[in-house]
Amino acid sequence: MTLSVLDEHTAARVAELFRAFSDTSRVRIMSTLVRDEKNVTELAKLVGVTESAISHHMRGLRQLHIVQARRDGKEVYYSIVDPHIVTLFQQGVDHIKAGE
Amino acid sequence: MTLSVLDEHTAARVAELFRAFSDTSRVRIMSTLVRDEKNVTELAKLVGVTESAISHHMRGLRQLHIVQARRDGKEVYYSIVDPHIVTLFQQGVDHIKAGE
DNA sequence: GAAACAAATGAATATATGCTCATTTGTTTC
């Protein structure tokens, strides 16, 4: 029985991953990035927070390799790195939309 | 473009769902419940926190309908309600174990 | 290179979260 629990370190990394989607603003950011890349100004307008707040969120998501940045002139466009992440995220959304 | 973002209320509920797995202790709780139901004392030993802490976590997970409680005498056994939740959780674990 | 704009960063703050300790509630057994 003692073996049947995830080790502390792995559990911490799993928690970190799910924590990425544990905030309303980040969920909304992800929900729109699923469709298309967006720059910070666009995300700020869509989500309804300041560009600064978006930048802070994007740093976290970048560090977890969930999103990647691409600069085009003055703008920085963000997109989701991994299709698996999209699936994981969508599954959460679908679960909620299915009425729970 | 304005339509392509999840509404505030749904996003909040999605965030709530992912937040359930955003803590190391809860990830460890889930990782062992995936195998089998467990009572509070067992969970406390496996996860390495007090029974009180487990109880607090279980209340949260219960309120989100992620786990259900079954009393057997003095003990209360917890199990995961929905197979979809197991899939969602496992996908997160697999993503991390795949080396990210 | 100055002006204008986009994005990032840092500091500060308010709120949320996870934990422990102390107490209460529920259940069994004598």
Next chain:
DNA sequence: GAAACAAATGAGCATATATTCATTTGTTTC
């Protein structure tokens, strides 16, 4: 019903988190 044990609850505390404001960095265009 008293004692013993399991679980739940509430208070309190320390830490983490999300946000905004002010400032800095990066890029373009004149």
